[in-house]
Amino acid sequence: MIRKRTIVFAVELAFLLGCLIFFWQRFRELGRGEEGSYELYDRHYVMITGREDSDFWDRVYESAVAEGKKRGAYVERFGEDLAVEYRRNDLLKMAMQASVDGIIVPGDEEEETIAILQDIVEQGIPVVNVLQDSTGSIRQCFVGNNxxxxxxxxxxxxxxxxxxxxxxxxxxxxxxxxxxxxxxxxxxxxxxxxxxxxxxxxxxxxxxxxxxxxxxxxxxxxxxxxxxxxxxxxxxxxxxxxxxxxxxxxxxxxxxxxxxxxxxxxxxxxxxxxxxxxxxxxxxxxxxxxxxxxxxxxDTEQMGRLCVQALDEYMETGYTNNYMAVDTQLxxxxxxxxxxxxx
Amino acid sequence: MSRKDSCSRVKEFLQRKWKYMTLQQKLTALFLLTAVIILAVNLYMFALINEMTVRVEEVYVSNVSLNDLSGALDRVQGSMEEYLNTKSSDAMEDYYRSEQAYRELMDRLNTQATDNKMLLTEKNIRGLSESYLGLAAEAIQAKRGRNVEKYGKLYEEASALYEEIHTFIYSLNNAQFKDNSRNYQVLLTSLRYMEFISIVVLLLVLLGNISLIVVSTRNVTRPLHRLAEAADEVSGGNFEIGQIPVESMDEVGIVTNTFNEMVENIRNYIEQLRETMERENQLKERELMMQSHLKDAQLKYLQAQINPHFLFNTLNAGVQLAMMEEAELTGRFLENVAEFFRYNVRKNDEDAALREEIHLVDNYVYILNVRFSGEILFSKDIDESLLDVRVPSMILQPLVENSFNYGIRNIDWRGRIELSVYQKENKICISIWDNGAGMEGERIEQVLSGYAGETESVSGSNGVGMKNVMQRLKLYFHNQAKLQIFSEGKDTGTEVLITIPGKSELQNRYQIV
Incomplete structure (x- = not known):
């Protein structure tokens, strides 16, 4: 009789304590917003893409982020959440001014682009061209198909x-x-x-x-x-x-x-x-x-992965391959x- | 030492403590415990609600600080423009002040790479702001050096960057606002839930406390209940209740101990009392037996006084002689005398039926009539149904003898003696009446009180006098017998009346005995 009563009492007590601890934890997490759970990384890379082909670029970005996290780097989709839609070159400049650790961007042969890439590289920020190359620039690497x-x-x-x-x-x-x-x-x-x-x-x-x-x-x-x-x-x-x-x-x-x-x-x-x-x-x-x-x-997964690998390689050794090929599939x-x- | 051991040791310690606590301490401890639990839970809830309220208040703080940052940036840009326009020292001072303010705000921004988008935007804003402040400083420097072309270009670049930073701040502000609004909603909902949860938790705590109180008070009052039940049993006369177990050393424990001792003492006392009473009873019984033996002895003594064995044997010889000589009257006389004495011998230690007593009187009167030439007129009026009534032996003959000796012996007229036995008002009356000398009232009192006894022994009677008869009657009938003497004075005759309990009464008594 006494044992049964003790068990009931203990269960009630445990339930009560559980409730209190649960709510305490819950309310501690509430209202934190930006201070919520996050991880810190050693390097901050950015990936700048146009708004077109967002599906394609989303997949490349996902792969790059996953690879970056493995290597202690976070890849940001730069300019994506901004209220104003900037041109790619403006975003490049901003990324440079924001002193990021590396940039992944599809290139072109425009003089302006080449000049900006020049500035960026001169500032010590490595640049990887993805999918499209700026052959005239001094970017560190091109990751894309042939x-x-x-x-x-x-x-x-x-x-x-x-x-x-x-x-x-x-x-x-x-x-x-x-x-x-x-x-x-x-x-x-x-x-x-x-x-x-x-x-x-x-x-x-x-x-x-x-x-x-x-x-x-x-x-x-x-x-x-x-x-x-x-x-x-x-x-x-x-x-x-x-x-x-x-x-x-x-x-x-x-x-x-x-x-x-x-x-x-x-x-x-x-x-x-x-x-x-x-x-x-x-x-x-x-x-x-x-x-x-x-x-x-x-192969979008390979593309994203190679971009981050190229940047990391350059950051660590000062050198990287000029061209990394991405497989295609018919x-x-x-x-x-x-x-x-x-x- | 294992955890289980230490747990059991703590449990033992608490149980021991609890055992030696007074009732007041126990109840106080119980009240304090429940009060502390309620207080703690309330404080906890209060802390939770308080923290939530603070959070609600702080929800939009990040927006406010971003607005501050934005305002500070505007002031830097404004003061830079003002300086580039006017080159005034006020504008310069203003610029440095606003730049300092902006830097202070900037320092609060995140600088680390993280996967949190908003924090990352903060990092970008900080990086951009550093570049912007660098450009602005260069522009100011160029203005000082009057390098028009350079500061113009730098101003343009800085302005473009200023706009971009604004965009970043604006975007971050939007994102934070969205996040904060969501948090605000969640917090508000949570606050509403919190009221409900508080009530539920308090109810649970209340239930827990009630069960705690019920269990504890039951523990405290259980010995009291047991004590009450035991007291009830004892008050009903049952002392065989065994010892009540004592669980604690509080007031109830002390009372229980005392009660146990009291019951034990009462039990012992009752036992002693019983033994004493038994002893007293035994003593009384012995005393009664001694009295009885004494009476027996007295009776035997009295009977011994009238035990003429020798005479009886002699008379029997006389009877045989008379029979041989064929002297019938002598033989009959001697036979009557012999019967008279034989009765004495036979009934020496027994009681006798009334019939036998009357027969003895007949014998005696016959002897007297032989002695005194038949001058005694003796008559009987007997209720035949009473002939079997048992009476002490030798009670009628002495009375008849008295009637002859003191009543009719010395009178001038013919003496008459009348014996009657009858029943009256459930009593048996035996009356011996004579028409002799009669008695004065004073003399009657003397005889009844026993003073007359001394003269009897010298009067020449056979020794069984009135006093003896009276004593034996009283002994035999346990004071229920009465002997009365009625006489109206000199020469008026005398009646001696013996009243003994009626037949039914006697039967009852024999049954009891």
Missing amino acids: SYNLGQDYGNQILNLLAERENAAGTDGGTKEPARVLVLVDENRTDTSQNLILLGIRETLENAGENADSVSVETSPVDNSRGFSSEEAIRDIFLKAGKLPDILVCLSAVHTRCAYQAAVDYNKVGIVQMLGYYDSDAILEAVSKNILYSTIAL ITSEEAGRLVQER
Whole structure:
């Protein structure tokens, strides 16, 4: 009897103490806001990207942050939460003035950019160009894919498409017109990567024996400078009746999404064969449904990781590789279906 | 030493302490304990609520300090512009003052790399501010050196940076405001919950305290209950209750000890009393037996006085002789005399039926009539149903003898003796009446009080006088028998009346005996 009463008493006491301790802890955590749980790091790197292709850059950033945390460095998405949308070069300057420990930024060949990068490096802040290179600058490293190789990949896909087209024409017995390949290029991109891609495509086609009679490779500049302008420019292509390309090559995730959405909206799926870029869920879905013929994806995880590794290497040794290659992956319809299921 | 051991030692120590505490100390300790618990919980709750209130008050402090920072930056920029415009020493002083103020505010900002976005923004603001202050100082310096082109350029750069810092501060302010607002809401909700939780916790503590009080007071009052039950038993007369266990040495414990001793003492006292009474009873019994033996002895002594063995044997020889000589009257006479004496011998130590006593009187009167030539007229009026009543032997004959000797022996007229036995008002009356000399009242009193006894022995009677009869009757009937003498004076005759308990009364007594 006494034992039972003691147990009840003890349980009540324990419950009470538990409640009190729980609420004490809870209220101690409350209202702390910025002083809440956080960790300190030795180095402060920043990553500056444009607002376009946010999905792609988000994945690169996640990988960079994860790698940084392992190495005692925190990677900040600089300027992201600011009330004003600054140009990349302004953000670069600000990062320099804020005395960060390292900068990851997609480069270009603009003089202004090269000058700013020069200033930054001179201030002792290492810079890694990611995806796009500023070859004229004294940045420490470029982390990205080999654009020429990428062009070759696209070229091979175009050849596949041309072969299928020829087979179809053969069975139809129709006249053979030169196939029209339209590559969407970013008007604002001043780096050489797009040119190298185009070169890769053209040389691959030529090497395969295609000439101007059988295939024409054209570019269509898309203006990214204003908000939503790229989407409008791509829709314009579909609206120009009679001038529809046979094959549309997209070199960015945004262009890819705009293009396949426009193809669906204007009922041009199958009429315009499209080659995409990047492997977001939506793009994979489109590939698996054969709206896109294929897509080429960069290994974003590797890209983010290599950026931080390059910065750390430079911080520790004063040297780093000038170029670090990121793997690309060609995703066809079958693979896309598998990937969609996996995710 | 293991923890269990130390725990049990503490427990033992507390139990010992508790055992030797007085009732007042126990109740005070209990009250203090519960009061301290309630107080502690209240203080705890108060501290929690107080801290929350302070937090609510401080929620927007970070916004305020950012606003201060922003204001200080404005003043630096303003004073720099003022100096560049006017180059006045006031503006210069103003600039340095505002720069100092700004630096002080800046020093509060975070400088470390962290994964907290707001803290990281603080670090950026600090870095940018350092650059800005550097540019501003350079611009001031260039202004001093009148390097127009340079300070113009520096001013532009500084202004651009000033705007950018503002953007950073503004963005951080927004983020903090969002965060603070969320915290504010959470705090407000928590405060509301806190009221409820406080009540629940207090209720729980109250319940705990009540159970603590109930358990403890039960422990304190349990011995009291036991004591009350035991006292109840004792008051009902049951002293065989055993010792009440004493759990503590408080007042109840002391009372219980005393009670135990008291019950033990009472038990001993009762035992002693019982033994004493038994002893007294035994003494009384012995005394009674001695008295009885004494009476027996007295009776035997009295009977011995009238025990003429020799005469009886002689008379028997006479009877046999008369029978041989065929002298019938002599033989009958001697037979009566012999019966008379034989009765004496036979009834020496016994009582007798009334029938036997009357027969003896008949024998005696026959003898007298032979002696005195039949001058005695003897008559009987007997209730036959009373013939079996037991009476002490030898009580009627002496009275008849007295009636003859003192009543009718010396009178001139013919003597008459009448014996009657009858029942009256549940009493048996034996009356011996004579028409002889009668008695004066004074003489009657003397006889009844025993003074007349001395003369009897010399009067020539056989020794069993009135006094003897009276004593034996009293002894035999336990003072229930009465002997009365009625006489109206000289020559008026005398009646001796023996009253003994009636038949039913006698039966009752025999049954009791």
